Amino acid sequence: MDSKLSGSTVHRLHVANAQRAIDSSAQVTNNGRVDIDLESGLCKTLSLLVPPDSKFDTEPSQPAVQSEPEIPLPPPDTAAGAHSIRLNIVIQVVGSRGDAQPFVALAAELLRHGHRVRLATHDAFRDFVDGAVPGLEFFPVGGDPAELMAYMVKNPGLVPSWGSLATGDIRRKRKMVAAMLEGFWRACVEPDPATGRPFVAEAIVANPPSFAHVHCSQALGVPLHLMFTMPWTKTRRFCHPLANLSARGESGVPRGVANYVSYMAVEWLTWQGLGDIINDWRVKLDLEPVPFSEGPGLTEYLKVPFTYCWSPALIPKPDDWPAHIDVCGFFFRDPPDFTPDPELTKFLEAGPPPIYIGFGSIVIDNPEALTTTLLEAVKSTGVRAVISRGWSKLGGDQVGNEDGNVLYLGDCPHEWLFQRVSVVIHHGGAGTTACGLLNGRPTVIVPFFGDQPFWGDMVAAAGAGPAPIPQKQVNATNLAEAIHFCLTREASDAAQSMAARMRSEAGVVSAVASFHANLPLEEMRCDVLPHLASAWSVKTARGCKPVKLSKEAAEILVAESKLKRGDLKRYQSKPTHIGLRRWDPVTAAASSLAVTTAGMVTSAADIVVKPIQAFSQTSGPQHARGAPDKRSPSSLEMKRILDANIYGRPAALDVPGCPSPWAAGDRQEEEEASRAITALLGSASGVGNFLNHWAKGMLLDMPLAVTEGMRSAPRLYGGEVYDPGPVTDWKTGGRAAGKNLAHGFAEGVGGVVTGPVRGAERDGALGAARGAGVGLLNFGAKMSSGLLGLVAYSGQGLYLSARAAVHRDTRRMVEDAMRAEGEYALTAGHGKGLDIDIRVVLEKFSRIVQGVDGAADGERG
Known part of the structure; x- marks a missing residue:
């Protein structure tokens, strides 16, 4: 199979094919892990989606450890020092x-x-x-x-x-x-x-x-x-x-x-x-x-x-x-202050360094059986051992064993303890593995789930321990053999070598540097107080770039009457747009139609199913005679509820202050009436959802899918694809529609002219003919996308704006929280590192408004 697949093959494959391959070929073994057959449809189908790169095709499935890898330097920390x-x-x-x-x-x-x-x-x-x-x-x-x-x-x-x-x-x-x-x-x-x-x-x-x-x-x-x-x-x-x-x-x-x-x-x-x-x-x-x-x-x-x-x-x-x-390296905390119990101190001083055995927060079904296995392995190897009880309470309430060569231990910092033991045996958590290797201790990993087998393989590949022993396979014999392996000079030397290289790293420092280096700092900074993050934006003059303001700066300017609160708009320093990627018009239209149809079928079923569910419900204890019961709604309430359900808004059946027309009726009749209303509401919501799915699918999603599919189609045969940008509201929708049409016309017409010329330069007459064909295909696809996009992109933008106007509870909650934090900074925040010079804020904002100090060139500090 050719690993260097063309881009057209990659983009022609539909997502549904991948899903069917996974469903049929990703099986689960008896230990719960995913077993993938390399000869199955999964690999043969999904491999078409893998970016072409043959460099690693001969590598083994497990990573090999380099003897002396180059330790990369941390990325530049652009949020440090004067620019913090x-x-x-x-x-x-x-x-x-x-x-x-x-x-x-x-x-x-x-x-x-x-x-x-x-x-x-x-x-x-x-x-x-x-x-x-x-x-x-x-x-x-x-x-x-x-x-x-x-x-x-x-x-x-x-x-x-x-x-x-x-x-x-x-x-x-x-x-x-x-x-x-x-x-x-x-x-x-x-x-x-x-x-x-x-x-x-x-x-x-x-x-x-x-x-x-x-x-x-x-x-x-x-x-x-x-x-x-x-x-x-x-x-x-x-x-x-x-x-x-x-x-x-x-x-x-x-x-x-x-x-x-x-x-x-x-x-x-x-x-x-x-x-x-x-x-x-x-x-x-x-x-x-x-x-x-x-x-x-x-x-x-x-x-x-x-x-x-x-x-x-x-x-x-x-x-x-x-x-x-x-x-960036393992994250190590500063060693905590720790004073050991007298029993632990006495045990450590009573003989050679013991081995450590512990499984931390793992909850084991049968801790007594595992404890017996551990004690047998310790006895057969003749070592001393410290056994951490962990969340499974290994050893129960015992302090030690009858031979005096085992001590059961409660909570004890690994940073302190691992310096005083000879071997560590644990479940293979990344942090415990790292602490053992940092201290140069040979390691036996008994994995239970997750990444623990992975770390066991890595330790074994480094020579610092034996192959991992899955917890369902562990017994006194193989555990004793693993302990003997860790007591060899070879295992000790490998662990010490790994420890020396790890001590040259600064994992946490490098990680924070990486975090800062990936921040969009210029988009985040407040234009008035650059050491704070922007939360609001405000336009100070027509045609000018909005000024970004932190929560604190905004509250000062509002309090000093330099701004009205209504002028502030919530600012997003890193907006996220989750679009639906399209590869060609055929699969795009089919996918959109499938989603719309599924929604309509489900809603149509609700028209019948929800009333049946309502009438099939039996009375619960709350409906027993004499028990308090909620009142049924009046006719006016019912009309409001029906309207709310048709338009998708939740409504409570029980509205205080409205008398119930059934209050004096028989309880059984009241229950039947309540069920009838529930059935009617369920059926009405099904009708409303059916109409919503049909309207949105046919009038918005389908045109947009075809537009995006036509726009992406030139990629299938080597053409270039222009991205008009994400559509988030009516403004970006209109902008995307205009850009897509303009670029579609220019690139489509240009391709018809330049395609044959470029093809002739490469392959002569045959290339010219091929270039002409590609140019015509590009022209058709791009012009179709441009014209249909006038409706599709604009309609999508209008829909998103309308949706944002209706669904605004989260936005209001976030804005209220931002205002509360800004107010806190100016009142209770003083003396807690939040002191801000109001005069500096007013002067800086005044310079920005007057154009003396541009927002884009704001001071740093």
Whole structure:
């Protein structure tokens, strides 16, 4: 199979083909991981979407460790020194304490740069975060990490086991994800729970499993930066950590292509499981749902900056990752102050350094059996051991074993303990792995799920430990063999060599430098107070560029009557537009028609199904005779409710102050009437949704899809495609329509003239004929797109403007929060690093208005 595929082949492949290939070929093994057959339709179809690059096709599926890799320097920190900017940064993290701990180290470095930092994560980590770094704020987002870890142990891959389906684990997990999405949004806009100090995020840092990040970023219009300890970006260099590549025989798919495809498969499966939850939540934020074809790989499509928090000495950055992705090194916090218990001190001093065994926040089904296995392995190797109880409570309430060579331990900082042990045995969390290697300790990894097998393979590839032992396969024999391997000189030397290279890195410093380097600083700076981020914009004169104002500067100018509050417009420093990519007019029209038809069919079904559901419901306890009951609506209320449902607005059935015409009637008649109204409302909403889907699909989506398909069609046969820019309102819609028509006419006519000439220069008469044909095709496609786009782009812009005018609750909430923070800075904020010289603000704004000091050339400082 030719790996150098033409661009036309790439863009001709429809997304539906990829989806069918995944459904039929991405299977789940008995440990929950995704098993991808290299000979299946998945690889053979999706490989057509892989960018042509044969450089990695002969590489193995697991990354090889370079002996002496070049350690890259941090990117230039353009937000440091005299040009510093102070931001409200929210860090969104999902996972175990080991997932949250590296971000505490990141937060400490961000605080050192003068930022205000809020760490939003599970409620269970409140005490850990509150006492970690002075000035770091904590915001609880819900979700039980212990339950999440228990679920992951049962379902270590992406697809749940039958046991989890039967016991309702999936439903509970989906509810947990929905609650955390809402919690992460509140973390972006709500005051500090402890102090009440207002907060509106001006930048977001997140790990990918938090899932809310890109959507919060879009709702606020602020920059997003992802950071993670696990490969999440497509590469030919190695397979996705959650995927297994296999083949029944000699596969025709190059290994590099198969590695790349593994990321695509995992992205599709993840979106299949969570896409509906995310889109339901987006509606609450007044955002349109993400199309199913765009949900997988959304952050890569948007080119969101990404920093990977692992050592480049262990895994160098793949050559096929773009410039906005960095590998900066592990995140290490400053060692905490720690005084060991007397029992621990006595045990460490009683003999040679013990080995360490611990599985942290992993919740194990049978901790007693695992404890027995550990004790047998320790006894057979003759070593001393410190066993961390962890969340699974290994060892129960015991202090040690009968031989006195084992000590059970509670919470103890790894930074302190790993300096005093000889070998570390753990689950393979990135942070624990990094701490062990930094201290030069040979490592045995017993992975349970997620990226843990990946880190086990990396440690083994470095020679610092044996091959990982999956937790379902661990026994006293293979664990003892692993301990013996770690006690060899070869393993110790490899671990010490890795430690020496890791000590030359500054992971957290490099990550913060990467964060600053990827900020759109000039778009973010306030024109009056350049060290603060812009939140508002105001036009001071017709034809002049709007002036960007921070929350604090805007409040001063309003208070001093230099501006009216109504003149302020919300400013977005990093607007996000999620478009629907089109490849050709045929698939574009078919896709749009399919989506419209699906919506109409579902709505038509609701016309019948919802009344049936209403009448089939049985009376609950609340309807028992004598129990309090809600009143049914009056005729005026019912008309309002019907109107609201037809136009898609929610309405309450129970309106205080309106007498019920059935108040004195029989309870049974009242219940029947209530069901009849519910059935009528459900049927009316189905009719309204049917008409909405038909009108939007046929009058807006279909013309736009064909326009975009015709505009993109020249790419199929080597032509150039002009991008008129995103359509976000009626102004950008009209602008895009005009640009698309002008460029379509100019490029179409120009292609007819220049195509034969250029073809003749390359291939003579045959080239001239080919050029003439391409020119005519381009002319037809571009002119058709230009003419149809006059209606399509303009109509889409009008629709989006109308939608924004109706769905404005989120915008108003954010604006209220920004005003509250600005007011706080001028009152309660004094003495807390928020003091601002009002005279400086007034003088600078006056110079900008008079044209003496242009906004684009604002002072820095």
